[in-house]
Amino acid sequence: MIEVRDLYKSFNGRDYVLKDINIRVNPGEFVVVLGPSGAGKSTLLRCLNYLSPPTAGEILIHGERCHGQRKAARRALRKRIAMVFQHHNLIGRLSVIKNVLVGRMAGIPLWSCLLQVFRRHDVDIALAAIDEVGMAEKAYARADSLSGGEQQRVGIARALAQQPDLILADEPVASLDPKNSRETLAYLRSVCQKKRIAVLCNLHQIDYAMEYATRIIGLSGGSIVFDGPPEKMNVSVIESIYPGIEDDNVAKLVIRMSGEIRRQKSQVAQVG
Numbered sequence: 001m002i003e004v005r006d007l008y009k010s011f012n013g014r015d016y017v018l019k020d021i022n023i024r025v026n027p028g029e030f031v032v033v034l035g036p037s038g039a040g041k042s043t044l045l046r047c048l049n050y051l052s053p054p055t056a057g058e059i060l061i062h063g064e065r066c067h068g069q070r071k072a073a074r075r076a077l078r079k080r081i082a083m084v085f086q087h088h089n090l091i092g093r094l095s096v097i098k099n100v101l102v103g104r105m106a107g108i109p110l111w112s113c114l115l116q117v118f119r120r121h122d123v124d125i126a127l128a129a130i131d132e133v134g135m136a137e138k139a140y141a142r143a144d145s146l147s148g149g150e151q152q153r154v155g156i157a158r159a160l161a162q163q164p165d166l167i168l169a170d171e172p173v174a175s176l177d178p179k180n181s182r183e184t185l186a187y188l189r190s191v192c193q194k195k196r197i198a199v200l201c202n203l204h205q206i207d208y209a210m211e212y213a214t215r216i217i218g219l220s221g222g223s224i225v226f227d228g229p230p231e232k233m234n235v236s237v238i239e240s241i242y243p244g245i246e247d248d249n250v251a252k253l254v255i256r257m258s259g260e261i262r263r264q265k266s267q268v269a270q271v272g
């Protein structure tokens, strides 16, 4: 379980971009962070892996404290947390498998990376991760020959190959069309549920959040204003996340989707 306790972040020592953030994420949970531009979503993810150290607060993984200024503590934390980026950050001239092996680099000696000679064990893990995202047939294709959706699936495979406890994804579908966005989110959710990896994923799309998240966190002005399952989203929650929003279409969408999710969940409960 990943736990964030009393996290604050200030860049100038005066104004706080994140305030009083407390989050617990269980293995396999797919948590989507929704919030307007500037709410602090990216800063939150960057604080969690110490790319931008928190001003105050602590992060625990399975009860183990990961915070502190020590380099070793940060390195250990980064091994357990993988990132999926908006622009997937693949090396275009390298094959899919070599890109995915980058995800295992923390455990591979430097000479092996430089010579691109990898242990069978690492190759097997990389191939399994590629298979998980349905890309087995393209394992030896150059990364720059893939479509945007395929590249993002390789980005997910690279994160999986790291065998992390937590995946942080900052707007992973921002550059994809709706079909590829859905496919990417579906893969991310299903493989992480299967592997019991927790996911924190920033999104701007309320409909994708409600469709794929097992839980939604609403961030506004650096504070958590909502934390609950997607069916608990309603018009007042939307107004608290996006102050000043007056959009009938968004309101209708949220009412319709939360109703559908409630119906689906009650059917599953009856069958069960």
Ligand SMILES: Nc1ncnc2c1ncn2[C@@H]1O[C@H](COP(=O)(O)OP(=O)(O)OP(=O)(O)O)[C@@H](O)[C@H]1O
Pocket (backbone or CB within 6 Å): 011, 017, 035, 036, 037, 038, 039, 040, 041, 042, 043, 044
């Ligand atoms: N390195 C930095 N130095 C100073 N201020 C920063 C820095 N990074 C982010 N901020 C500020 O922190 C606030 C939150 O930014 P952040 O990028 O986390 O928002 P966001 O919710 O990810 O927005 P978006 O949806 O547009 O990506 C903004 O006011 C931003 O200007």
Ligand SMILES: [Mg+2]
Pocket (backbone or CB within 6 Å): 041, 042, 043, 170
């Ligand atoms: Mg952002």
